Amino acid sequence: MTVNLDAIYTKKQQTIYRRCVNDDWFMLINHGAKRSGKTVLNNDLFLQELIRVKEMATKQGIEKPMYIVSGATLGTIQNNILTELTNKYGIQFSFDKHNNFTLFGVYCVQAGHSTIAHLDKIRGMTAFGAYVNEGTLANEEVFDEIKSRCSGEGARILVDTNPDHPEHWLLKDYIESDAEGIISYSFQLDDNTFLSERYRKNMIETTPSGMFTDRNIYGRWVSGDGVVYADFNKDKHTVTKDDLTEIKMVRYFCGVDWGYEHFGAIVVVGVDADGNYYVVEEHAHQHYDVEHDWVPIAKEIISRYGNIPFYCDSARPEYVKKFKDKKIHAKFASKKVMLGIETVATLIKSDQFYINYDECPRFKDEIYKYVWHKTKDEPVEEFDDVLDAIRYALLSDKLVNSKKPKTEELNALKSLLR
Incomplete structure (x- = not known):
């Protein structure tokens, strides 16, 4: 045949x-x-x-x-x-x-x-x-x-x-x-x-x-070079507090990166009906205690947005437990680094990521200093606290809310296997 x-x-x-x-x-x-x-x-x-x-x-x-x-x-x-x-x-x-x-x-x-x-x-x-x-x-x-x-x-x-x-x-x-x-x-x-x-x-x-x-389109074996989120454009990807009052969000959620000597961070993210993501709030501080500082911040966020999920860094499970003990809807975030970075970077490239830039000062400090490691396939672990919180939030939300489509394939090869 x-x-x-x-x-x-x-x-x-x-x-x-x-x-x-x-x-x-x-x-x-x-x-x-x-x-x-x-x-x-x-x-x-x-x-x-x-x-x-x-x-x-x-x-x-x-x-x-x-x-x-x-x-x-x-x-x-x-x-x-x-x-x-x-x-x-x-x-x-x-x-x-x-x-x-x-x-x-x-x-x-x-x-x-x-x-x-x-x-x-x-x-x-x-x-x-x-x-x-x-x-x-x-x-x-x-x-x-x-x-x-x-x-x-x-x-x-x-x-x-x-x-x-x-x-x-x-x-x-x-x-x-x-x-x-x-x-x-x-x-x-x-x-x-x-x-x-x-x-x-x-x-x-x-x-x-x-x-x-280079990798996903042309199949090249290349290292990362320079700024991780190279497509971020302050003129395109920022909104103001007044802009946000005109945007109807369909859901909110948070990302949490624990810290003490380095900055800890909670970000609040909203999603509109078109699937655009907005970082509407940033809370970034050094030397904050989970029970006396971060729990009250989380409670205050809940008072304004409802009992929304907090996607948390799993590196400190005892902190996540303290959140849960205080009736905060805390979940372990997905921490796949490359997948998370690609998720955020794709939203930026697709003009589906926006941030309340003037009211997110730590993000300002990090976005242009967050760079690829010169010899490893990963970013340098500096200037990444708010950006990690954003990564945890966006990747976790994407995974929770995604639905895998049914695959349809050709069947013609069957005859070759007979």
Whole structure:
């Protein structure tokens, strides 16, 4: 049966697919921009690898070959691989008591890779291959162990990842390696020709400048350089107290960053009906005590805005407990640094972030001094107190109020797997 690959794959994906099915290799690394087609292709190659593994193992007299399926966490495996395959091909995964599954006669061991604690799941096993999703998030020692476990005859490793900083071990030791068995391909957003021009244009226009554009649009391995929120424009992203009286908010919430020697901060954020975010108040102080100072401030905020949520830094759980003991609606904030920064930066780039600038003096001190670390993929931990409170608030609110849309995928590849 002849299959029209143009209906299934982009030109970049077809090139890689043909090489993978016609040549031998040990490790394939697809890396680059988001939504460029890396994981879609690797998910399909994963299914083909399982079929190949079963055939090889049968010839070797092995009844139940093992295969490693790895992601930052088991949740990311579910979201990025298994759910996508269920939506696309109707595959139903049945998990045993170890949270593993059998597909096409191959026993697939699910393992996280983000911390050294994940080593125990795969130590000692003999695998006929591995699929490593989000490779840059892997602990290097765990990644090396996954590679070492793939000692079954003919074993191969699939890797997909977004780019990271230019000194990352995955880039230096594998992608840029001269090893004969490693093949790698870099993806840009424009490589995904199935994306509509409208979506592509919106992605480019709303992706924050600098590092995020380089990585998420062009797939480059670059470090951050300069100010973190480079798109913040005082002339565009500020409002006055009088402006705020004319804006109808649909909800309010707070972000809290604890401090003592450095500034502690509570920010109040409002959201209008169009999804624009407004930092309407800032409370930033040094040497404030939680019970005698921050609790009264929180109570005063509640007296004006109601029993709104306070998304708090989890570094001081005893402080969060004191808030809760005083009937303050305190919750642990999501503290994923890069995701939080990207969330705030995207809102700024999209002109959906505004701040009551003249009445937020600590924000004024921080916004132009909050910079990327020169050698690490993170900001310098200075001038970040109010900005951390804003990050906690906006990311947590986004996660609480987001609804994941139902995924619809092409089913044409089914015939290739028969």
